[in-house]
Amino acid sequence: MSKLAIFGGEKAVKTINPEMERWPIYTEEDEAAVVDVLRNRNMSGSDITKKFEREFADWMGVKYALGYNSGTSSLMAAMYGAGVRRGDEVICPTITYWASCLQVYGLGGTVVFANVDDRTLCIDPDDIERKITPKTRAIMAVHYLGHPCDMDRIMDIARRHGIKVIEDVSHAQGGKYKGRMLGTIGDVAGISLMTGKAFAIGEAGMLVTNDREIYEHAMALGMYERTDEEITCPDLKPYTGLPLCGYKFRMHQMSSAVGRVQLKYYDQRCEEIRRAMNRFWDLLEGVPGIRPHRADESEGTTMGGFYLPHGIYVPEELGGLSVTRFCEAVRAEGAVKCLPGCNAALHTHPVFQTADVYGDGVPTRIANSDYDVRRLDENLADAERIGERVFRVPWLKKFIPEQIEEYANAFKKVVENYEELLEGDPGNPKTIGAWYRNTNEK
Ligand SMILES: *Cc1c(COP(=O)(O)O)cnc(C)c1O
Numbered sequence: 001m002s003k004l005a006i007f008g009g010e011k012a013v014k015t016i017n018p019e020m021e022r023w024p025i026y027t028e029e030d031e032a033a034v035v036d037v038l039r040n041r042n043m044s045g046s047d048i049t050k051k052f053e054r055e056f057a058d059w060m061g062v063k064y065a066l067g068y069n070s071g072t073s074s075l076m077a078a079m080y081g082a083g084v085r086r087g088d089e090v091i092c093p094t095i096t097y098w099a100s101c102l103q104v105y106g107l108g109g110t111v112v113f114a115n116v117d118d119r120t121l122c123i124d125p126d127d128i129e130r131k132i133t134p135k136t137r138a139i140m141a142v143h144y145l146g147h148p149c150d151m152d153r154i155m156d157i158a159r160r161h162g163i164k165v166i167e168d169v170s171h172a173q174g175g176k177y178k179g180r181m182l183g184t185i186g187d188v189a190g191i192s193l194m195t196g197k198a199f200a201i202g203e204a205g206m207l208v209t210n211d212r213e214i215y216e217h218a219m220a221l222g223m224y225e226r227t228d229e230e231i232t233c234p235d236l237k238p239y240t241g242l243p244l245c246g247y248k249f250r251m252h253q254m255s256s257a258v259g260r261v262q263l264k265y266y267d268q269r270c271e272e273i274r275r276a277m278n279r280f281w282d283l284l285e286g287v288p289g290i291r292p293h294r295a296d297e298s299e300g301t302t303m304g305g306f307y308l309p310h311g312i313y314v315p316e317e318l319g320g321l322s323v324t325r326f327c328e329a330v331r332a333e334g335a336v337k338c339l340p341g342c343n344a345a346l347h348t349h350p351v352f353q354t355a356d357v358y359g360d361g362v363p364t365r366i367a368n369s370d371y372d373v374r375r376l377d378e379n380l381a382d383a384e385r386i387g388e389r390v391f392r393v394p395w396l397k398k399f400i401p402e403q404i405e406e407y408a409n410a411f412k413k414v415v416e417n418y419e420e421l422l423e424g425d426p427g428n429p430k431t432i433g434a435w436y437r438n439t440n441e442k
Pocket residue numbers: 070071072073075096097099100142168170171191192193194203204205
């Protein structure tokens with residue numbers, strides 16, 4: 001192939017079709033739905049939200065859905081619903097966004113971090129087993145970057161130990177595990193629906209569950225008037241009408257209105273994304289140094305919206321070329337979204353090491369424990385370096401074969417000419433990836 005673009009050669013990606021990466025897709029129908037809410041002066045009610053919840057629950061195939069103002073609050077409510085209280089431990093993968101677990105501080109609980117599998121980038125079931133203590137109340141199963149967790153093993157571990165499973169479906173709305181919708185396998189799920197996600201309706205989140213008790217306790221945490229009619233649990237009944245923990249968590253009705261429209265087209269739009277992304281990865285099958293981060297679809301397991309797709313990088317197959325240099329060369333070819341790393345390991349962040357958020361005189365992570373949970377972080381060294389073995393790829397929304405081929409060619413060309421990049425490879429920086437977004441992004 002021709003000379004690498006980073007050395008002045010022609011780019012592999014000739015022209016970029018703006019439709020290719022445009023997301024979310026909003027039409028006049030979404031606009032009309034928002035204007036309608038505005039004209040009806042009905043932004044803080046819950047009638048539209050309740051309709052959205054019903055439709056969302058039917059789509060997922062669950063009994064209950066509860067609309068939140070963010071994925072963060074839906075996950076906090078899921079924890080409360082699952083019974084997480086003072087001193088309890090939630091086991092969470094260390095490679096995820098902080099909002100999978102940091103809210104547990106607000107419930108008086110703490111986080112125990114687990115390793116991730118280096119192929120799926122999802123929580124490693126073997127490490128869950130190792131991290132279970134008498135204080136473990138729940139496992140946070142994050143379907144990371146769209147990839148479903150190994151739910152059979154996670155559910156088996158949870159049932160054997162009598163602990164709850166919370167699914168964080170913020171990266172994987174509409175994805176399936178062995179034919180079952182993600183979010184319906186554990187005891188309860190929290191799902192971000194904010195603008196950056198695959199299911200994008202503004203700032204919003206959804207909690208789903210089949211468990212009435214979890215549903216009511218989640219509702220009691222941060223909902224107002226609707227608890228009057230819906231609470232039946234005797235421990236909650238005397239306190240209906242106001243949020244027990246003082247939070248106000250209900251979904252903005254403009255988001256609910258957009259959500260109802262988005263839901264109608266979501267599966268169809270995701271199907272196109274899935275075709276495009278699978279074609280992209282199929283074209284790169286067998287290319288040394290890079291592997292897809294995608295589900296094996298043979299058993300009915302899928303990636304949903306393929307949120308923020310990544311690849312697995314194997315530097316040993318490319319003479320030790322750093323992922324940083326590799327991505328730089330691919331970007332020069334015109335695939336501008338190729339970035340090294342993913343989320344950085346949460347257990348190393350000061351908020352999980354030293355921060356005394358509530359003034360206890362000790363780090364909050366251990367304030368409610370009778371031992372220092374931080375010592376359980378010891379075996380997470382591989383996760384701390386995961387950024388050296390992961391890279392982001394373009395998130396393709398349209399099935400445009402010629403364009404997909406150009407993107408794939410950018411990666412192929414760099415792999416074929418990797419030796420030219422070894423000289424002058426500055427290596428990777430100390431940390432790759434970021435806590436809340438990829439700071440390598442320009
Ligand atoms: C985005 C995200 C959240 C939080 O959702 P918000 O809607 O931003 O509050 C939680 N978990 C994961 C894995 C996320 O990516």
